[in-house]
Amino acid sequence: MAIQIGLLKRQRISNYKFKQILGLFCQDLTASDTAKLTNLNLKTVDRYFNYFRKLIFEYQLRRDKQKLGGEIEIDESYFGARRIRGKRGRGAKGKIPVVGILKRNGNVYTRIVKNCTREQLLPVIKGKILDDSTIYTDGWRSYDALIISGYKHYRIFHSKNEFARGKNHINGIESFWSFTKRRFNQFNGIPRNRFLIYLKESEWRFNNRKQDLKELLNQLIKVNRKHR
Secondary structure, X not given: OOOOOOOOOOOOOOHHHHHHHHHHHHOOOOHHHHHHHHOOOHHHHHHHHHHHHHHHHHHHHHHXXXXXXXXXXXXXXXXXXXXXXXXXXXXXXXXXXXXXXXEXXXXXXXXXXXXXXXXHHHHHHHHHEOOOOEEEEEOOHHHOXXXXXXXXXXXXXXXXXXXXXXXXXXXXXXXXXXXXXXHHHOOOOOOHHHHHHHHHHHHHHHHXXXXXXXXXXXXXXXXXHHXX
């Protein structure tokens, strides 16, 4: 998904206002709330927020090329219309299926898939995770072939009321899903054609949750200005 990012003109707002917008974006406020707090037009704030999100999106796509190894958690989640409880695949009609891959004590990676069948998930897993890694999943049948593929594979069976047995859990990736869905709720719906941009923004925020987001975003802005 290629997105063109041009230089954003700032002649109509002061440097102080720009820093305000950037700071409130990094606090994860909505454009509407930011417009009220800065006394700026909503369209102006939207333009800057879209610019920030596109910078983050391109940065995350560059990061996506790096493979993960070690102890890995994998899970899939669904976004959009309400899913029938206990149903996957066909039961998730109308939702966007996403597979999440998290390196313990490291970064999370997400990928939109057509569905959560073995045929869809295995190529994503093998393309992202190094051989000989240790993988933790739930009991979803699409993960049945992971041991055959050369991974050490451990499962937690939520259907049997299992949630953690020592190191055998997927609490990390489930924490990311909770974080992302809480974020998305504040936007009162995300257009399907912009879902991936918001998803990658959640990756960036989650992966850098212990960092100064304002400083990181400023660096992305500087790099973009230098190379455009």
